[in-house]
Amino acid sequence: VWDSMAYDPELNQLYIGVGNGSPWNQVIRSPGGGDNLFLSSVVALNPDTGKYIWHYQTTPGDTWDYTATQHMILADLEIGGEVRKVIMQAPKNGFFYVLDRVTGEFISAEKYVPITWASHVDPESGRPVETDAARYQLANPLSEMTPEEQVKALSSMTPQELESTFHKPSPFGGHNWHPMSYSPDTGLVYIPALDIPYAFGNEPEFDYENGRWNLAVDWRLNMPTGHEGVDDTIDGMIRGFVS
Template sequence: AWTSGAYDVETDILYWTTGNPAPDWNGDLRAGDNLYSNSLLAVDPDTGERLWHFQFTPHDVWDYDGNTHIFLTDVERDGETVKAIVQANRNGYFYTLDRATGEFISATQYVEQLNWATIDDTGRPLVDPRANPVEDPDFRVCPGNLGGMNGAWTGALNPDLGLAYIPTIESCQYFQKGIVAFVKGQPFMGGLPITVDVTAGADYGHLSAIDIHTGEVRWRYRDPEPMMAGALSTAGGVVFTGNRDGFALALDAATGEVLWKFRMGGGVRSQPVAYRAGGKTHVAIGSGNDLNIAGFAAGTVAVPEGGHLFVFALPD
């Protein structure tokens, strides 16, 4: 588990999501569903007892994890109000579950490019065999290993509009299976994802507003780069986010219209936050591309990445 859990005072349940099994891309070494990986776990906060679980991607061989954030919210289904959990999973599907029982309600596609699996009536993926990693892959799998959304940042929820705002990555890859043996302290991956199509426009992104009651996409703000910043929804009907081109963005929460943009001087890969100070509401957004671990080996640790923190005061 590498994101925070959530506690529901109404059901007195603690919820945690979990990551993928290892090795990442060679499933031959871990037969079966690899239970509790890529899952949502419901836990009794007093005893630690597991109450129920739901596994999004059994036997994950694409690094999809289950670790994107969850929203505890009520949804309307078939004329009834359901206490639900919704999640935009990295595997490209937007899930709705009953948060008291773990019962599967629905899964709808929120990415535009998805071919690895469909979802049956129980919520289990029906995997296209061509999507499984092989030594010489020739099938381009969508989403890629970053997923449709990555757990390193969060989306946002507007309960009044019934919309979840999901920063989305549109990217596909070939997954190559490799031979690997476990060595303590060493990476245990079992292959690698390969990006072949590097032409302009092959990878892109959008901020998608998803109706939490139906799972349908209401609107998209499209961007030429994958969206790798979080989203913030305000009570004033505005959604804040940013893009890799270096702009902070404010959008109309109901329509997706761009209301304001500000060049930050570096790519935005942070989580916007809001707070009150001096009688005004402020929004803080960080900029600066993150440094990949591989950069240390290349001696780039001292290269400035354009990191700044900008704070904006909202009008009264």
């Protein structure tokens, strides 16, 4: 939990937004799969005792760094002919969520930026319906290529192949830490959105090391230069600076 929290004094509920797992790559982080609670979730707690009240997970089994730490807005809105106490969030994954903040019940989720990892959120289960190429560990053809081969492959890909190779949103999110707002006068939420494609892929021969990010994804897929100096710079960036 590194950014947004919200508090409802009437309900005495504290809402926290939970971030991603590490490594990002779920196959490496959690080989058995599963939802990985409570990653990428909005969680309601009693602030006096810390007792769990409810949660809603925006991205089950997150493997893209789609955090749910982004800002949360509390409002009372008329929905379906009744006024409901809601909590609204636009997390990294590209869907704008409206939840009942009393119970955590899912109300709605709509895309606010272009999304390729999921087609929609199922209204019955409240879970995203992932596309076939969403789990990049199985789908990205660039993962096993050299930088030179990547350049050649990208130049010859069809739009359909590019769509299955690059994902939206990127790890920067459809919305990140930038403040969003709600106007009761217009009934609109204003979101500073990002539309950035990103090529996810496994990091070859990943091994945990101190002094690096340990994401288990190959950042070079987004910079397929094959230039030794640039590759060394990228490698240094990924590993971090250790004094």
